[in-house]
Amino acid sequence: MKILHITDAASGGVLTSLTALARNQAAHPEVSAVGVRYTPRADSPSRNHIAAGLGPMVDLHCWSPGPGSTVLTLIKGIIRELREDWDLIHLHSSRAGFLGRILALAVPSHAHLVYSPHGFSFNQTGYPQFQLRIFKLLERIALLGSRDLALVSPGEAELAAEVLPGVRTAILANAVDPELFAPKDSPGLTSRPPAPLSVIQVGRIMSQKRPELFAEVARLAEIRYPGSFTFTWIGEGERNLLSACPEISITGWITGEEIRSHLSNAALMLFTSAGEGMPMSLLEAASAGVPTVGSDVIGVRDLIDHRVDGMLFRTADEAVDALFTLTDADIRSSMAAAARRRVLLKHNESTLASNSLQVYRKFMTPASVAESAAVSNAGSRAS
Template structure:
């Protein structure tokens, strides 16, 4: 069944960009007509880079949307109304909380909420850089907009739990886990014993990723063990100056996807001490590359790592350092967990599963069965596994 799909996102950067491009490209290759309506944020790559990331059959259009709440949102809704009216999509797929808010209002005016999907990629009310009052406001907005219609597709088991617990039940919620293209990951080429153990992370230097925690870890460990710390990524100059100790950490700056995979394959341990996540693509890539991981025990991270099998989940900085030291000091443990991480990633997080799951989700929206709820889970996890 070929269809016209319009993706809408205000946050075309990081993990959201990865998922939108992965899905849109697969859809275009399958013969669907695909449009991406997006804004240009600080973390959005330039147009030339976006042209490289997206299949040329995917049509992109810039629609001005802002992260902050304000009167400008009225203009954004009007622009989305016009764009969606012109495109006349079979499916509207909204990505990130702000685009979902604006898009669901526009879809409501057009009478197409029944064919609207929302992928949060991390609910805004779970962010740690906002006040409790603002978090309650975001949650209230989510509840109000969900009541108007549409279907939420969570990217992780934990995100699905929050959707069901806080948005009043399982009605119109399901799960499709994030994914990566697994080709290019060959963990058989790890470095030889005796070399310095490379501890890396992969992210933009932002508050969400808690770079000061990675810096503190490097400062505490680097001088007492045979370890080298690498931050794969870039960030704003003031954020780097504030949170990254270049004497303790090598900062690579932005590198292409192919180089990123090579750097992961040249590393030994992956650390992700972030404060909140949806379901981090960087962590999935690291697991696919055969890296045992140490990550903060939060939504998203705990859905990728099998604690004690593919890596460790840390409750605090003390545990983060303890588990990282344990992996640095035990090459056999690194090898065993790395092999388990690769097998786990290949079984759960491939792009073919990702694409097929969304094909099923879209089909159910286009051909609803009277009196039947949409399935709670599209793949990988049974209802019992969510308990």
């Protein structure tokens, strides 16, 4: 099978997810070629950095010399690839997903199209309601080009079935290399100093991640339990959104190796996002034996079994209470070990390529409505 991945979101969790998928597919004996095409964002790593992550077996092309590329650049690139001899084109992120499927209506193509939004745009925060309705309408229109969605979590699949009539879904859960993010010692190190505990978040500082909530939790935690925690945001973006708590450390963009170093020294992750597909940073933390206190939203609750391998919250006060609960070293250690087990069993890169090929084949085989439902149900059970 010849597989091409296209994205205009070459940064953050989308890039991490796509990189793992393409790299593992390229090593699979049933795959003869894998390509990645992208347009960069302002926070995208260099082409050389992306190429190093993908490995030498993936054919990588950047369609723009730098960030700020026009929609026309993306359109021209997609049209070229639709005319090439790919068996399957996997579109990642909302803009590439919309353009790719709409263009497929006009451009003859041998390729089967599959789309992964990595978090639907109409489920985002920070946009006015009329704009969210437009995003939803565009997703429905794009179904004319392809209604096959490879979604990264059961919550995302449920949302798609509810909002997008006629959609066919399968779960292709994100995965990590559990050895790369293995804890240096046993998960949830009881030998770590009891206070202060290092609490981290990983990602772009943007409204969707609700940094204001992160800052509010940090502020309340210091008031109620002074000296018990330190808070660090690993990433870059709109720093003013964290201004409610000046004591929060901000690393800026750092390398993957540096992120792993922070994870190895962290006690907890505080994940305040308003909605996700399936956050890679949460998976990486779980693999490193760092339990998460996460917002009770799509994508996050798909990865946290409350009070088993992490804790969910709805308000800042609940988040502070959860952090305090996890100051107990035994509870923290138990949840850390359970989070690591979840990654080993359900989100291990070793099965990512074979899982993706199974999803692709089911989509590429003519299916009745009942068979389409079976694809979705089988994926949900697998996750």
